[in-house]
Amino acid sequence: MDKSFSELYLNFDKVNWERMQEATFATLAMTVFSLVAVLILGFLLGLVLYSLSRKKSPAYSILYNLVSVISNIFRSTPFMILMVLIMPFTKAIVGTIIDWPAALPALILSAAPFYARMVEIALREISPGVIEAANAMGANSWQIMYKVLIPESMPALVSGFTVTAVSMIGFTAMAGAIGAGGLGSLAWSEGFQLNNQTVTLVATVIILIIVFIVQGLGDFLTNKLDKR
Structure with a gap:
């Protein structure tokens, strides 16, 4: 006899809540540690890409x-192919290819370039007139970057980071399927x-809650920073 919906999906006695709590912690740890690294590395790489794209010489090109x-x-x-490909690298720097720390190198290497592109695009969307006005007032390249470009593009930077964070939460679920916890x-x-x-339903709901929290916080900050 076919089982009812409640027997299949709502039999909470079959859930090991202690293991569910440990798994939730591992997912949050993967997400938080990798996001910090992605924010720093992706932002710096995005600045490099933007700066190089503005140089006119062949060497810079x-x-x-x-x-x-x-x-x-x-x-x-x-992501899953990347995680398998860099297993020797992961083993060398983390010391293991299982548990949540083993997912960090792949998460960072896949998401940092993605966010870097968003940073580059956000900076390129700033009106050239704003940059020309800053130049006319005697601002150098560094001053233009941190006093004009970054503040003006902040809503787009936060929005791009939110998209990156949501994608990375999905990556942590894929990482778990090959031993990352x-x-x-x-x-x-x-x-x-x-x-x-x-168990599948509860794990999915927890992941969705994490995604909704991250997305909601990102949207809130974006709206706060948007002066238009």
Whole structure:
């Protein structure tokens, strides 16, 4: 006899809540640590890409294309493939290829170039007239960057970081399926493989709650910073 919906998905007695709590912590740890690194590295790489794109000499153009190609390689490689490819690198710097720290290098390498592109696009959208006005007042390149470009593009920077963060939460679930722990691992090992749909449902709901919180906070900050 086919099981009812409540028997399949709402049998909470089959959920190991202690393991669910540990998996939630692992997902949050993966997300927070990798997001801090992505914010720093992606922002700096975005500034480099923007600065190089404004230089007119052939040498700077070649350097921009080189950085752009390397960035696109990591940004375009599917996350699970990237995680498998860099396992020796992960083992060398983290000391393990299992548990949530093992997911950090792949998360950072995939998301930092993605955010860097968003930073570059946000900076390019600033009106040239604003930059020319700053030049006319005697501002140097560094002053234009931190007094004009970054403040003016802040709403777009925050919005881009929010999109990146939401994508990375999805990546943590995929990382869990190949040994990194977290809610994705629990949903796969105890949910799918053991046919425990309630575990899969609870893990999915927790991931969605995390996504909604991140998205809501990002939208709130974007609206606060947008002066238009």
